Amino acid sequence: MSFTTRFAPSPTGYLHRGHAFSALTAFQAAQEAGGRFVLRIEDIDATRSRPEYEAAILEDLAWLGLAWEQPVRRQSEHLADYHAAIEALRERGLVYRCFKTRKELDIGRAPHEPAVPYRGAPLPADEEAERLSRGEAFAWRLSLDAAQAALGGFADLAFVEEGAGPGGETGLVAARPETAGDIVLARKDVGVAYHLAVVLDDALQGVTHVIRGVDLFEAAHIQRLLQALLGLPTPTYHHHRLLLGPDGKRYAKRDKAQTLRELRAAGVTPCDLLAEMGL
Numbered sequence: 001m002s003f004t005t006r007f008a009p010s011p012t013g014y015l016h017r018g019h020a021f022s023a024l025t026a027f028q029a030a031q032e033a034g035g036r037f038v039l040r041i042e043d044i045d046a047t048r049s050r051p052e053y054e055a056a057i058l059e060d061l062a063w064l065g066l067a068w069e070q071p072v073r074r075q076s077e078h079l080a081d082y083h084a085a086i087e088a089l090r091e092r093g094l095v096y097r098c099f100k101t102r103k104e105l106d107i108g109r110a111p112h113e114p115a116v117p118y119r120g121a122p123l124p125a126d127e128e129a130e131r132l133s134r135g136e137a138f139a140w141r142l143s144l145d146a147a148q149a150a151l152g153g154f155a156d157l158a159f160v161e162e163g164a165g166p167g168g169e170t171g172l173v174a175a176r177p178e179t180a181g182d183i184v185l186a187r188k189d190v191g192v193a194y195h196l197a198v199v200l201d202d203a204l205q206g207v208t209h210v211i212r213g214v215d216l217f218e219a220a221h222i223q224r225l226l227q228a229l230l231g232l233p234t235p236t237y238h239h240h241r242l243l244l245g246p247d248g249k250r251y252a253k254r255d256k257a258q259t260l261r262e263l264r265a266a267g268v269t270p271c272d273l274l275a276e277m278g279l
Contacts, residue, residue, distance in 0.1 A: 003035025011053035014259035026211040039068035082192035096122035117181025139187035163238040177225040203232040
């Protein structure tokens with residue numbers, strides 16, 4: 001299989017320097033390997049995704065000089081694929097309904113999981129039926145206990161890291177999905193969750209190398225488990241450094257980082273940006 005990597009932004013805001021660095025790093029790696037570069041729009045969060053942001057993403061990436069395969073995969077057009085995967089996991093007893101609220105789990109900002117990994121279990125059938133009859137909201141959670149019982153080689157799960165994790169992890173890295181607890185795979189407000197959609201899309205698009213920021217290194221651990229449970233191939237991972245602003249913090253949408261649109265309007269050229277990033 002030929003070298004294939006991707007850039008997968010969410011259209012929930014405008015791109016900034018950090019996005020540009022990640023996209024360019026992946027694009028250049030594909031070019032050097034004579035491989036494929038895929039663009040994916042991760043718009044499963046219908047409450048925050050906007051068409052104008054998606055249009056701006058395409059404009060910004062073209063301005064940077066990137067080219068990608070067509071058609072662009074939009075996650076919102078493939079929800080049936082994700083729900084089919086959840087149903088398959090449910091039939092195997094690997095997920096359960098969790099009625100706990102975010103407040104009960106003390107969930108704050110990204111990455112939208114509690115500070116202490118949550119481990120739970122299905123409710124007794126009569127209690128679950130009663131809560132469902134009252135129309136209470138619930139999330140589908142992946143049961144680590146059930147996953148461990150289903151996978152004979154749970155403790156042997158690993159992935160190849162060609163970059164470096166936050167602790168310098170590189171080479172063959174032992175997967176530690178237990179550090180994330182029983183993650184949410186779907187909930188009513190945002191539908192399917194990031195981890196499940198990502199592993200399915202990477203497999204369907206033939207992604208052989210996942211190149212992304214080191215802030216997503218921990219996600220590789222639980223994604224490796226999902227790949228094993230769903231019988232999907234495991235890509236090679238390359239987590240790269242994060243660009244930091246003058247304040248020493250990484251660029252982030254939520255912190256109103258200067259956007260590529262603003263840089264372009266100020267007369268900054270793609271060459272200026274590449275030089276600034278050391279690319």
